[in-house]
Amino acid sequence: MSLEASPETVPVLVAGGSLVGLSAAMFLASRGVACLVVERHHGSALHPRARGFTQRTLEMFDTAGLRHLPEIPASITRLRRVRTESLVAAPTAEVEWTPQGAVRPSAAPAASYSPHTGAAIAQDQLEPLLRQRALELGATLRPGTELVRFEDDGDGVVAWLKDSQGSVQTVRARYLIGCDGNRSVVREALGIARQGVGVLQVMRSVLFRAEELERFRRDGIGQWEIQQPGLDAFLAGYGDGRWVLMFKDDIDRNPAALDAAIQRAVGTPVRAEIITTGRWELTALIADRFSQGRVFLAGDAAHTLPPNRGGYGANTGIADAFNLAWKLAAVLSGQSEDSLLDSYDEERKPIAWMRFQQTFARPDYARFADDAIREIPLLDPIAIELGERYRSSIIDETASDLPLAQRPDEWRGQPGTRAPHRVVTRDGRSISTLDLYGAGWVLVSSSNTWCDAAAHIGARTGVPISSINLPAVLAQNDRALAEQDLGITGGGASLVRPDGVIAWRSIEDDGTVDALERAMDVVARPARRSRDRACSGSGRTGAPRV
Numbered sequence: 001m002s003l004e005a006s007p008e009t010v011p012v013l014v015a016g017g018s019l020v021g022l023s024a025a026m027f028l029a030s031r032g033v034a035c036l037v038v039e040r041h042h043g044s045a046l047h048p049r050a051r052g053f054t055q056r057t058l059e060m061f062d063t064a065g066l067r068h069l070p071e072i073p074a075s076i077t078r079l080r081r082v083r084t085e086s087l088v089a090a091p092t093a094e095v096e097w098t099p100q101g102a103v104r105p106s107a108a109p110a111a112s113y114s115p116h117t118g119a120a121i122a123q124d125q126l127e128p129l130l131r132q133r134a135l136e137l138g139a140t141l142r143p144g145t146e147l148v149r150f151e152d153d154g155d156g157v158v159a160w161l162k163d164s165q166g167s168v169q170t171v172r173a174r175y176l177i178g179c180d181g182n183r184s185v186v187r188e189a190l191g192i193a194r195q196g197v198g199v200l201q202v203m204r205s206v207l208f209r210a211e212e213l214e215r216f217r218r219d220g221i222g223q224w225e226i227q228q229p230g231l232d233a234f235l236a237g238y239g240d241g242r243w244v245l246m247f248k249d250d251i252d253r254n255p256a257a258l259d260a261a262i263q264r265a266v267g268t269p270v271r272a273e274i275i276t277t278g279r280w281e282l283t284a285l286i287a288d289r290f291s292q293g294r295v296f297l298a299g300d301a302a303h304t305l306p307p308n309r310g311g312y313g314a315n316t317g318i319a320d321a322f323n324l325a326w327k328l329a330a331v332l333s334g335q336s337e338d339s340l341l342d343s344y345d346e347e348r349k350p351i352a353w354m355r356f357q358q359t360f361a362r363p364d365y366a367r368f369a370d371d372a373i374r375e376i377p378l379l380d381p382i383a384i385e386l387g388e389r390y391r392s393s394i395i396d397e398t399a400s401d402l403p404l405a406q407r408p409d410e411w412r413g414q415p416g417t418r419a420p421h422r423v424v425t426r427d428g429r430s431i432s433t434l435d436l437y438g439a440g441w442v443l444v445s446s447s448n449t450w451c452d453a454a455a456h457i458g459a460r461t462g463v464p465i466s467s468i469n470l471p472a473v474l475a476q477n478d479r480a481l482a483e484q485d486l487g488i489t490g491g492g493a494s495l496v497r498p499d500g501v502i503a504w505r506s507i508e509d510d511g512t513v514d515a516l517e518r519a520m521d522v523v524a525r526p527a528r529r530s531r532d533r534a535c536s537g538s539g540r541t542g543a544p545r546v
Contacts, residue, residue, distance in 0.1 A: 010036045010140070011332050013159055013173035015147040015186055017041075019050065019123055020299030020317035021179035022130035022141075023060075027325035029137035030064035031498075033332055036171065037139060038161055040146035046276040047207055048122035048238050050307075050314035052079070054385050055114035056418070057315045059500070060322045062116075063438040066133045069119035069126070079309055081223040081364075086267025087216050087235060095225065095363055097309040102378040106407055113386050113408045114421050115432040122238050123314065147185060150176060152293040175328060176295045179321070182283060184301035190292050194285035196356060200306055200368050202250040203280045206258045209273040211241040213266065223309075226265045235265050242275070250279070282306040284359070284368075286352050290345040296324055303352040305359055310381060312355040320348050326498040330524070335463045339393075340525040346392035354404050358384060383407045390416040394523050396504035413487035415504055419496045420485045424478040433482060437500045441465040441524065443516070445493035446483060450506075453513045460513070461520050462528035465495075495519060 012028055014021045017039025028035045052072065061067070082091035111117065119126075131141060144164035151158045157176040162168045178186025187194075217237050224235040226245075234246040245265055247253075253261065255274060262272045283304045290302045299317030307313065324344050330336035360369035361376045380387075383405040391397070397415035411417045422433045436442060443454040443465050454467040470479040486494040486502070491509025495516075496502055503523035506515065520526060 007158065007170040007172045008036075009172045010034060011174050012036070012177060012328060013038070013147075013157065013171055013175070014177045014179055015159075016179035016181060016184075016299075016301070017131075017141060017143065018044070018179070018181070018299075019127060019130070019314055020321055021177075022127055022134055023318045024177055024179060024298060024321035024325060025134040025139040025141065026064045026066065026130055026137060027060070027322055028328065029134055029139040031325060031329035033325070033329050035139050036173070037134070037141045038145040038147055039141070039143050040164075042143045042164075044124040044127045046124070047205070047244070047278055048124045048242060050123040050311070051121070051238055052311055053119040053121065053126070053318075054311050054315045055110075055116045055118050056385050057311075057318050058116040058119055059114060059434060060318060062434075063500075064133060064137070066129060069129070070121050071116075072118040072120045079222040080220045081225065081309070082221055083225040083227060085228055086226060086265060087213065087224055088267035091221075091224075097362060097364065098378055098381055099363065103380045106380065106382065106409075108407075108409050110382055113382060115423075115434060120239060122240070122242075125240075147180070150186070150189065150295075152176075152295055154293070157294050174294065174332060177321075177324065178295065178297045178301045179299050179317075180301055182281075182300045182304045184297065186295060187287060187297055187301050190295060192292065192297070193288050195288065196283075196285040197360065197368055198283060198285060200282040200284060200365070201248065203246050203248055203282060204250060204252070205244055205246040205278040205280060206253075206262065207242060207244050207275045207278070208262060209241050209275060210243055210262075210266075210270050212270060213237065213243060214239075214241060224265075228264060231261060231264050233261070233265055243272075246280075253277075284356060284365075286349070286356055290320075290349050291341065296341075296344060298324060302348070303356070305356060306365060308359050308362075308364060310355070310359065310362075310384065312359055312384075315385075316352060316355055319351070322499060323348055330463075330498070331527075334527055336525045337527045343392040343394045347390040350391070350404065351388055354379075354388070355384065379405050380407055383410075386418060387411060388418070389414065390501060392416075394503065394525065395501075396519055396522050413485060413494055413502055413505055415502050417502055419494070419500050419502055422478075422481060422485055424474050424482065426473055433485070434500065436468055437496050438498065439466075440498050442496045443467045443493055444470065444482075444486060444496060445488065445491070446470045446479060447491045447493065447509045449509060449512075450491075450493040450516070453516045456513045457516055457520055460517055460528075461524070461526035463520060463524045463526045465516075465520075495523065497523070 012035040014037040017037045025037045081095045083093040084091045148162045149160040157173045159171045226233045232248045237243045286303045290297050298320035305312045327340050357376050360373045387408045388405045395416045408420050451467040451469045454465045458464040483489045492507040495504040504519045
């Protein structure tokens, strides 16, 4: 197949326009990166699939202006699951996501860790909102089009795209993101293998509408393990009149058999409108690498986990896209050198493996795990959601004995962790400290010396840094608490990345332009500094590590 004389060009091509691909488009467009999303389907799947998006996911959505999603009630942070004979029967047992006593109780309520409670919305209802927001921000979406082939020539990626009429055209992109699911064409073309448990089981499902069953969704119970002679199934409601019954077998049932199974699972006559059926392979596999050359994997293309109450499938994929978007924006804008992108695999793959292990260490999936995983200590769900720590070549932190995750209040501004949330008063109104971050690089300090140093770094490195002088924007008590949260009470400084992650800090009031510049060389990989070093044949390496 010959190339067109002048193929269409785009900075970033996203293969796959479902949840993660749409999130990637929205995050990229919100940072001024033009992108093209191709998706072979013309809309969302009939199955609602994921339901329940975490506090951290909503914080990410906030940075792109996607707000006002239906909240998860504050009293229900995790869906409860019970074992029972039928929906109407009394439960025989409750299956906890994190068993009582497995983790140390938190002294702080979950609501104190984030301005959000999470969103109770099904994936097929969220995806149209993501499409709309991505389009508003300038992304290009091309439904009914699939990626059939691509080549990475070192300077860019040439992709062959086929539309629903069978026509093929070529597109040239600087970078390609494969968000094309478990059977990723992108991953397979790269020859990237996967490791993990593999296929756990094949299941069949029926999605049906039964508004009258909503009365059973109370006390936080939203999932039922149905156990009867001849019926081993899983029943769950989506909160909008739709329910799914999943069979733990691979039997193709006709409509009459499906209705009979629904009646048995409910335990009382119900009028059920069958919407669609499905066949599912539950898999647990992590790609050996999340990037190769100018191509990146995100979402199920990079990691598949079985459905779980931690939200480790959909929410992990969205976090992939968020992590990658700011880095691509920095490189494409000319601010940072290409090596910044190496940190995507360094940061996201360990998180995927941690969530893999935490899934199989819990009762829901422990039967599929080996002894080594079952013995892994369980982490507090809020630690996994809001207290993960990145370790990579662009995080300026030497401590190797710190955990990969712990609750936000147990961190004190360590590099690699999310900048913490606290409600403070600014200009007479209450805001979250998270509102101070998310657009670009931010230096936070109570020291004029550090803030003055930040003002000079943009011109030297080509990477703008805004500074927040805490005494100038916060009342004294709020300022003291913010300093405590960031671990800079001695007049030090905290450098926060565009994704709200702390990249570097100094705990002392010794701010100088050179010290901050050395730090930026590590954490931002300035392209201008790279060019200067190439011209001079020398340059600074390393950064102050505190």
